[in-house]
Amino acid sequence: MLYSLSSNRAGNVSLGVGIPPYIASWGGESLAYSEGDPYTQHGRSSVGVNRQQNREREAIIGASIVRPDAADKVRGEAKFVDDLSFAGMLYAKVIRSTVPHARITNLDFSRVCKHAGVVCIVTADDVPGENIVHVIYDDQPALADGIVRYIGEPIALLAAEDRRSAERAARLAIIDYKEIEAVFDPVAALKPGAPVVAVPKVVEQRPNLFNAMHIRKGDIEQGFAEADIIVEETYHTGYQEHAYLETQGAIAVPEENGAMVIYGTMQCPFYVQAAVAKVLDLPLSKVRVVQTTTGGAFGGKEDIPSVTSSLAALLAWKSRRPVKLILSREEDILTSSKRHPSIVHYKSGARSDGTLTAVEVDLVYNAGAYQTLSSAVLWRGVIHATGPYRIPHVKIDGRSVATNTVPCGAFRGFGSPQVIFAHESQLDRLADGLGIDRLEIRRINALKTGDRTATNQRLGKSTGVMETIKEAGKRIRWKDRLKSVNTFNEKSVYHRRGLGISTVMYGVGLGGKAPFLDKAGAYMKLEADGSLTIAVGNVEMGQGFTTVVTQIASEAMQIPMNRIHIAPIDSSRVPDSGPTVASRGTTMSGLAVINAAKKLRKRIAKVAGSLDITEEEISARLNEIAQAFWMRNLDPAVEGWAAGAPVSWNPETGLGDAYFVYSYATHIAEVDVDVTTGEVSVEDFVAIHDSGKIINRQLATGQIEGGIAQGLGFALMEEIKERNGELSVKGLTTYRIPTVRDVPSHAHVDFVEALYLKGPYGAKGLGEVPLMAAHAAISRAVAHAINTTITSYPLSPEQVKRNVALS
Numbered sequence: 001m002l003y004s005l006s007s008n009r010a011g012n013v014s015l016g017v018g019i020p021p022y023i024a025s026w027g028g029e030s031l032a033y034s035e036g037d038p039y040t041q042h043g044r045s046s047v048g049v050n051r052q053q054n055r056e057r058e059a060i061i062g063a064s065i066v067r068p069d070a071a072d073k074v075r076g077e078a079k080f081v082d083d084l085s086f087a088g089m090l091y092a093k094v095i096r097s098t099v100p101h102a103r104i105t106n107l108d109f110s111r112v113c114k115h116a117g118v119v120c121i122v123t124a125d126d127v128p129g130e131n132i133v134h135v136i137y138d139d140q141p142a143l144a145d146g147i148v149r150y151i152g153e154p155i156a157l158l159a160a161e162d163r164r165s166a167e168r169a170a171r172l173a174i175i176d177y178k179e180i181e182a183v184f185d186p187v188a189a190l191k192p193g194a195p196v197v198a199v200p201k202v203v204e205q206r207p208n209l210f211n212a213m214h215i216r217k218g219d220i221e222q223g224f225a226e227a228d229i230i231v232e233e234t235y236h237t238g239y240q241e242h243a244y245l246e247t248q249g250a251i252a253v254p255e256e257n258g259a260m261v262i263y264g265t266m267q268c269p270f271y272v273q274a275a276v277a278k279v280l281d282l283p284l285s286k287v288r289v290v291q292t293t294t295g296g297a298f299g300g301k302e303d304i305p306s307v308t309s310s311l312a313a314l315l316a317w318k319s320r321r322p323v324k325l326i327l328s329r330e331e332d333i334l335t336s337s338k339r340h341p342s343i344v345h346y347k348s349g350a351r352s353d354g355t356l357t358a359v360e361v362d363l364v365y366n367a368g369a370y371q372t373l374s375s376a377v378l379w380r381g382v383i384h385a386t387g388p389y390r391i392p393h394v395k396i397d398g399r400s401v402a403t404n405t406v407p408c409g410a411f412r413g414f415g416s417p418q419v420i421f422a423h424e425s426q427l428d429r430l431a432d433g434l435g436i437d438r439l440e441i442r443r444i445n446a447l448k449t450g451d452r453t454a455t456n457q458r459l460g461k462s463t464g465v466m467e468t469i470k471e472a473g474k475r476i477r478w479k480d481r482l483k484s485v486n487t488f489n490e491k492s493v494y495h496r497r498g499l500g501i502s503t504v505m506y507g508v509g510l511g512g513k514a515p516f517l518d519k520a521g522a523y524m525k526l527e528a529d530g531s532l533t534i535a536v537g538n539v540e541m542g543q544g545f546t547t548v549v550t551q552i553a554s555e556a557m558q559i560p561m562n563r564i565h566i567a568p569i570d571s572s573r574v575p576d577s578g579p580t581v582a583s584r585g586t587t588m589s590g591l592a593v594i595n596a597a598k599k600l601r602k603r604i605a606k607v608a609g610s611l612d613i614t615e616e617e618i619s620a621r622l623n624e625i626a627q628a629f630w631m632r633n634l635d636p637a638v639e640g641w642a643a644g645a646p647v648s649w650n651p652e653t654g655l656g657d658a659y660f661v662y663s664y665a666t667h668i669a670e671v672d673v674d675v676t677t678g679e680v681s682v683e684d685f686v687a688i689h690d691s692g693k694i695i696n697r698q699l700a701t702g703q704i705e706g707g708i709a710q711g712l713g714f715a716l717m718e719e720i721k722e723r724n725g726e727l728s729v730k731g732l733t734t735y736r737i738p739t740v741r742d743v744p745s746h747a748h749v750d751f752v753e754a755l756y757l758k759g760p761y762g763a764k765g766l767g768e769v770p771l772m773a774a775h776a777a778i779s780r781a782v783a784h785a786i787n788t789t790i791t792s793y794p795l796s797p798e799q800v801k802r803n804v805a806l807s
Contacts, residue, residue, distance in 0.1 A: 707770020
């Protein structure tokens, strides 16, 4: 196995070599892969490469390169969607439902139409195409047609000459309803006789059951019969708001020949393209989508931009003028997708030596009124329900359920944080019951190369979970720290310390549920001056994607980063490259760029040979070669393509290869609990990740630090209460998220690199994993501190005090 421990200090190189040889030369054929293989490891030939060249290469891949987009953002020069303006542009406002479940008996917009600033109104009757916002299923209407199913559902649209007129005019609408009995609890929604929420054509088995999925491996009864200890518990988690800096927004601009251009803040331009084409009844070729600078997303801009863009497009279609739709913070929080509230019942069995024998899980996710991404979220929750552990007997059942609440969608971790809370809590309780150290029980059961997952997938060489456990324990000095915590607790009256550990795995990409989306394209053009223009289909949303892709291109083409420009994301530039989700951006777009570079370098080598330029001179004389392309009328542009490695998951049994590769992490947190107030502070934190080769250490470290903060919020403070379908939070003043004072002052971040040889230079996914591991490490530390069982999030001071009283 190829491992390399790398530092999080800016600019530091890896402490161990471990990188596979780069096996393709400038003009020659690959030594190990065919020309069309998108997984080829590119760079200069490994034959005859001297040490200086190796050092130069390492300076690009793995270095903490400054983000190209940083200066514009710091200076306030980056253009977000609300910064854009077009001649004759109108401003949109959505008229929404004020009740959770009802028939619309009357729409009266007479007063709206009389408002001086109003230009047009759109209702469901006006939609020229299908009144559907397509995500996975076609169940969510763009505009409610006769029935509303949640508070905040769009009913009508208006466009006005200015934003203030749009806001004032919308308040003049009169809507009459005949209310229908509603249901808000997913368990109640599954009971016979419950009010029917779900549109019948998408219900798979019975009313309100959107999806049912399962895994069956081994013999669950035998597994529990072999156990010396069995632990059983039910865990609850609630909503989590994305709290991105920039709210949802889009501008729709009509063009000649009936075409439409969408500018917006988003993660998935090709989702938006398909949604707008459907609602306007246009071919895809007449819908162009341009991603504007995006101020954060975390999954919240995967599905909702298809809604906002479709609504803006309907108004632009009717008015034949550009239309801007920007959600206020209150509107965004009350109507956009959230993390799915969950109920997870978990039963675990183990032998006296700590070896797991069986796990049985039943999970219910509250999907809200429409499916959006719930089937994919549920699938990931089911696949990840057992964690990164070797378990011979597995039974898992998962259901996503319709209720009269705001639809839920993607959030960093995508259905896995809910089950991670459960599986890490269960493992600690087994360890305590058996008198085994909590780190040791993870080491005993951790998956290794050749082991099989809960879906019976045999793991390949890029399996570094054991190394993350060992390194995290070493960094925190686990046994010594436990002693110091115990000593502190023996002496302290009002404060208690606790140490928590969490180990996780994450399937990179979209996996067996949607293998048709695991693809990416790249366009690469050698300019006449030897610089390089690249277009890709995955997006920058604050995570550093543009920087990483530039580094990969720089390495693949062996030219400086300042000679490379990544063009703004535009659906007309490259083929559908799938969504920027599931920690797949670096892997898939990186491979597409490498594939394009290989093709372009082959052309460059041929021209260089005609100029008597040697392979060693190509980089230095690329300007001269580019001029020859121009003078000879040669094609300087290529297209690259990448597709995810094949998967073979069987939905009937839940078994098979669910993902082409997994990333892993172990986090350890030390907390201080004030037993008088219930307040929790995170005093120390260690995060060790295996995400293959780290392309940019500083950006990767930043991703992890941000994930720790988000995980802290999920575990300790972020809460949205729902009553009769209405959410209690109206803005960020009433939704508590971590600040700089809440995050740990000491966070030690590092990496073990179990290289994925089919990834770009050995890289695999990172983005979602930090949050997944962080929240459970913190909650397990609180449980250790107050010596009690914790079964629900968030651990607010009030809840902690209640748990202290029970301990």
